[in-house]
Amino acid sequence: MKRAQILLAGNPNVGKTTLFNALTGLSAKVSNYPGITVEAKRGTVHLPSGDADLHDLPGTYSLNARSAEEAIAFDSIIGTPDAVVVVLDATQLARSAYLLMQCQELGAPCLAVLTMIDEAKTATPDPATLSALFRCDVVAVTARTKLGIDQLTRAIDHTIKAPHKPIWRWEPAPQLRVRLDAMAAVAGSDAQALWALTNVEPRTPGGSPDDDELEISDELRAAALDKTGLDLDAPILARWAWLDREIPRLIKKPVDRSRTQNIDRILMHRVFGFAAFLAVMTVLFMSLFWWAQPMIDQVDGLFNWVGDRVRDGLGEGVFTDFLVDGLIGGVGSVMVFLPQILLLFLFLGFLEDCGYLARVAYLMDRIMRSMNLHGRAFVPMLSGFACAVPAIMATRTMERRRDRILTMMVVPLMTCSARLPVYTLVIAALIPGSALTQALLMVGMYLFSVVTALAAAWVMAKAVKPLKAKRLPFFIELPPYRFPRLGDVLRMMWSKASFFLREAGTVILACSIVLWALLAFPRELPDGSPDYDAMIARAETAGDDKAKEHHKAEKAGALVANSYGGRIGHAIEPAIKPLGFDWKIGIGIVGAFAAREVFVSTMGIVYSVGEVDAGDDESTKPLRQALTDAQNPDGTKAYTPLIGLSLMIFFALACQCMSTLAVVKRETGGWRWPLFLFGYMTVLAWVVSFLVFQIGTLLGF
Numbered sequence: 001m002k003r004a005q006i007l008l009a010g011n012p013n014v015g016k017t018t019l020f021n022a023l024t025g026l027s028a029k030v031s032n033y034p035g036i037t038v039e040a041k042r043g044t045v046h047l048p049s050g051d052a053d054l055h056d057l058p059g060t061y062s063l064n065a066r067s068a069e070e071a072i073a074f075d076s077i078i079g080t081p082d083a084v085v086v087v088l089d090a091t092q093l094a095r096s097a098y099l100l101m102q103c104q105e106l107g108a109p110c111l112a113v114l115t116m117i118d119e120a121k122t123a124t125p126d127p128a129t130l131s132a133l134f135r136c137d138v139v140a141v142t143a144r145t146k147l148g149i150d151q152l153t154r155a156i157d158h159t160i161k162a163p164h165k166p167i168w169r170w171e172p173a174p175q176l177r178v179r180l181d182a183m184a185a186v187a188g189s190d191a192q193a194l195w196a197l198t199n200v201e202p203r204t205p206g207g208s209p210d211d212d213e214l215e216i217s218d219e220l221r222a223a224a225l226d227k228t229g230l231d232l233d234a235p236i237l238a239r240w241a242w243l244d245r246e247i248p249r250l251i252k253k254p255v256d257r258s259r260t261q262n263i264d265r266i267l268m269h270r271v272f273g274f275a276a277f278l279a280v281m282t283v284l285f286m287s288l289f290w291w292a293q294p295m296i297d298q299v300d301g302l303f304n305w306v307g308d309r310v311r312d313g314l315g316e317g318v319f320t321d322f323l324v325d326g327l328i329g330g331v332g333s334v335m336v337f338l339p340q341i342l343l344l345f346l347f348l349g350f351l352e353d354c355g356y357l358a359r360v361a362y363l364m365d366r367i368m369r370s371m372n373l374h375g376r377a378f379v380p381m382l383s384g385f386a387c388a389v390p391a392i393m394a395t396r397t398m399e400r401r402r403d404r405i406l407t408m409m410v411v412p413l414m415t416c417s418a419r420l421p422v423y424t425l426v427i428a429a430l431i432p433g434s435a436l437t438q439a440l441l442m443v444g445m446y447l448f449s450v451v452t453a454l455a456a457a458w459v460m461a462k463a464v465k466p467l468k469a470k471r472l473p474f475f476i477e478l479p480p481y482r483f484p485r486l487g488d489v490l491r492m493m494w495s496k497a498s499f500f501l502r503e504a505g506t507v508i509l510a511c512s513i514v515l516w517a518l519l520a521f522p523r524e525l526p527d528g529s530p531d532y533d534a535m536i537a538r539a540e541t542a543g544d545d546k547a548k549e550h551h552k553a554e555k556a557g558a559l560v561a562n563s564y565g566g567r568i569g570h571a572i573e574p575a576i577k578p579l580g581f582d583w584k585i586g587i588g589i590v591g592a593f594a595a596r597e598v599f600v601s602t603m604g605i606v607y608s609v610g611e612v613d614a615g616d617d618e619s620t621k622p623l624r625q626a627l628t629d630a631q632n633p634d635g636t637k638a639y640t641p642l643i644g645l646s647l648m649i650f651f652a653l654a655c656q657c658m659s660t661l662a663v664v665k666r667e668t669g670g671w672r673w674p675l676f677l678f679g680y681m682t683v684l685a686w687v688v689s690f691l692v693f694q695i696g697t698l699l700g701f
Contacts, residue, residue, distance in 0.1 A: 004052035004160055006045060007076055009103065010087030011096050012059035013355070013479040015115035018143040018488055019087060020056045023152070047157045052082070061095070063102045064198055064236075077108050078192060083159045084108045085152075088130075090120035090140075091255045091480065094243045100134060101239050106191040107166035111137040111159045113152060118142055119480065125250040133246060135167060144485065166191060170238035175229050186220050196224035198232055260355075260480040267359055277363055280356070281382055287343045292386070295339035303332030321520060322513075330512030338497060344383055344390040345496045349489035355479040362478065371454045372461030373410075374403040381407070381453065384414030385446075388660045392667060393496065405668060406467050409460055409677055412660050413453040415446050415652065418596040422651050425600050429624040430644030449652055456684075515594045515658070518565035519602075525555070526562045560602070565590045579650060579689040580643035592656045599651070603627075642701045646693040653685035 008023075010016040024043025041056035055076065063074045077084055086100040103110050112131075117124045117140050124140065131138040137155040141148035166189070172180060176194075183193035200221055266272050307324040314320040351357040357379070365375030376398045383391035391411045395404040423445055427438045460467050525532070532555035539548035560566050569586030576586055584603070591602030603623060630638035655661065661674040668674070 003050070004047070004082040006052050006054045006156060007057055007081045007084045008054055008087070009057045009073060009077070009084055009099060010059060011061050011089065011092075011099065013358075014059075014087045014089040014092075014096055015143055016056065016059060016087045017492075018485065019113065019115060019141065020054065021488065021491065022141075022143040022146050022149055024054055045153065045156070047153050047160075049157050049160075052156070052160075055081075060099070062099055063106075063195060074195060077103055077106055078188070081108065083156050084110045085113055085156065086110055087113050087115055088138075090114050090116045090124045093125060093251065094240075094247045097134070097243055097247065098239060100136075101169065101243070102191075104134070104136070104167040105194075107164065107189065109159050109162070109164040110134075111139070111155050114138060114140040115143065119482075120255055122253050123251055123255045125247075129250055133250070169242045170235065173231065173234060176231070176234070179230060183220075183223050186217070186223055193224075194235060196220050197227060197230065198235070200224040257480060263481055264359075264478070267356070268363070273359075273363060277360060280351070280360075281379075284344075284347050284379075284382065287347060292339040292343050296336055299335050299339065300332060303328055303335065307332075318520075318523065322516075325520065326513045326516040329516065330509040335501075338501070340387050341390040341393065341497050342493055344394060345493040346489065348379065348394060349492050350484045353482065353484035353489055355481045358478050371457045373407065373454075373457050374398050374400070377403065377407040380411055381414055384411040384416060384453075387416050387418070388412045388414070388657065389663050392660065392663045395667070396496075402467055405673060406457060406461060408664055408667065408673070409467075409680075410453040410457045412655055412657065412677065412681065413449055413456060413653065415449040416596070418657070419445075419651055421597040421600050422592075423648055425603075425624060425627075426644045426648050429627040430639050431641050445648060445652060448649075452653065512594060512658075515565070515591075518568070519560055519563050519591060521564060522562070523559065524562065525558050529558050530554075532558070560587065575686075578694065579686065580640075580646045580693040581650075582638065585647065589650075589654075589656065592651075593658050595659065596651060596656050599656075640701075642693060642696040645696070646689045649692050650685045650689040653681060653688055655681040 008016060008020055020041060020043065023045045043054050043056075044051050045054040057073045057076055060073045063077070084103050086096075086103055088096045088100065097112075100110060100112055112134060114124065114127060114130070127138040127140045137159060139148055139152045139155050141152055143149070168190075171177075172194075179197065180190045180193045183196065184190055187193035187196055267276050307328045310328065311320055311324050314323070348357065351360070357376075360379065361375035363375070364378040368375050368377055377395070380391045380394040383394050388411050391414070392408050395407045395411075398404045398407065423442060427441060431438060431441060462468065532551055535551040536548055536555070539545075539551060561569075566587050568590050569588075570583045572586045572589075573581075573583040576582075576589070581589075588599045588603045592599035600623070627639050632638050655678045661678055664674040664677055665671055
């Protein structure tokens with residue numbers, strides 16, 4: 001027997017997620033709608049007549065879709081569901097009832113659920129009176145305590161079995177009535193024809209994402225573009241007029257918003273509001289940058305320990321190297337992001353659940369809009385200082401696909417923690433001057449990343465056709481402040497973290513293994529190499545451990561230089577020579593694609609100084625000295641301060657991170673945007689580094 005399909009619809013911040021969890025328990029499954037990153041939650045709800053599938057639609061204020069995400073709700077509701085459960089906020093009844101009216105106009109079998117009744121208290125309207133007004137079942141629930149859930153499941157059963165038809169509470173004007181009748185055959189119904197007339201706009205040059213993502217037929221698009229003589233604001237005004245007339249009669253006492261208003265006097269103040277905002281963002285930044293570091297070190301240490309035990313047990317060999325460096329190291333490169341992702345979504349969950357995240361977007365929108373970014377883009381960009389991977393995942397807080405993609409394209413320009421070991425190595429080895437001078441240069445690299453990211457966003461919004469969407473009016477609800485629901489926050493945090501491990505983690509693991517293979521094969525020394533094995537054996541016989549380790553490091557460096565990755569480093573030398581780089585830096589750049597900080601350890605192998613821990617200042621001293629002392633065949637210094645600056649600029653701008661590309665691929669649903677990201681950042685890095693090195697050379701530096 002076919003299971004009934006139930007849709008759960010409602011505005012953002014009306015308790016829809018809590019209700020979904022209460023109805024489905026632990027049976028919910030999270031995935032993505034095809035081609036986009038809006039999460040599709042599906043679970044099983046137990047009805048008196050049997051089990052049914054419950055689908056949680058993206059939160060939306062209406063069915064007047066301006067993007068594919070909002071269009072999901074419309075497409076789902078016209079897809080003949082067995083019932084649509086519309087969540088109504090008892091504290092904002094008229095606003096949330098607007099969506100119910102539109103669903104009924106489409107002819108969907110609807111029932112309503114009153115939530116937030118514990119907040120509304122005496123302002124909660126009588127469910128029976130509401131039921132009579134909207135001509136559908138209305139049930140009041142408190143999802144956290146599961147009060148009213150049994151009554152709701154019975155009401156869903158009743159709605160599935162009851163007959164239904166479209167309910168319109170306003171009459172279209174004569175001209176609009178004629179057009180709706182004419183379009184009904186193409187659109188499918190009057191309500192669908194009205195939706196097309198309201199939403200379809202002429203395509204902008206290059207195509208606006210908000211328009212192109214609406215999947216409609218060419219015939220319907222052509223019919224909808226003819227709006228001659230039609231007042232399309234009339235339906236909106238007519239619905240609101242009906243709600244403004246009927247809803248106030250049902251509310252005996254307005255909801256007390258004094259607590260929220262008092263808090264907003266501080267948090268939304270022009271001066272104190274930004275001070276509080278900076279304090280909150282500092283805590284968030286510290287959690288990702290410093291607080292997560294001990295957990296990251298523990299995860300990294302655990303996988304290193306496992307790798308060492310496997311190597312000790314199996315001995316040296318190709319299979320051992322594959323297990324330890326390729327497989328275990330690859331899994332470790334995925335798991336090392338988990339602490340930051342967990343902390344990021346824990347904080348974002350708390351901020352969103354308590355109502356503050358909406359205030360952040362409102363405060364920052366005035367600044368971000370000048371760069372064609374959404375107000376919510378600030379949090380992902382700030383998170384990018386710690387790591388681009390969780391920062392890109394944080395773009396899910398933005399509703400519009402164009403805004404998410406534009407933010408993803410600039411987040412990797414922020415100076416992440418993986419760049420710090422590279423900057424520290426280069427500054428210490430190649431940049432002369434006092435500690436203050438070196439510290440100021442480090443601060444300058446951070447400022448450079450911020451300015452570059454904002455400038456790149458402005459340029460792409462103007463020049464990249466798929467991102468050239470018209471700016472929509474900034475509309476965001478400022479919900480009342482509430483105490484966060486820990487259970488919901490933790491469930492959301494874990495669902496997003498597990499989604500990362502399951503989806504992006506598989507791509508990162510595959511890339512890690514491929515990169516290991518590039519640097520590990522062929523396992524042969526170049527022609528004319530010394531007999532390192534004999535040298536190691538002689539040192540071991542003589543008991544000279546220092547010489548033995550030195551010869552081992554020399555052999556490892558020779559093997560890497562002759563590997564496929566090393567050959568790529570040699571092959572790209574003509575392309576990077578104008579930047580001041582040689583083939584050794586080229587190998588480091590190839591190795592850094594696994595993660596930027598791998599540049600340090602790869603250079604350690606190339607320069608035969610043994611293993612180097614990018615985060616350990618003491619272990620990098622031999623490499624710093626090797627870079628300082630390195631010479632060209634003519635006796636001149638191989639690396640000058642100008643080359644050091646060029647190298648830092650290159651790492652600041654290049655997308656040397658396969659994990660970032662893997663996550664962008666997962667979030668955008670294809671390779672188009674990650675390839676664009678890699679391409680534009682690589683070109684930008686090359687051009688700017690070229691200008692820095694060549695102009696510096698002409699000036700005599």
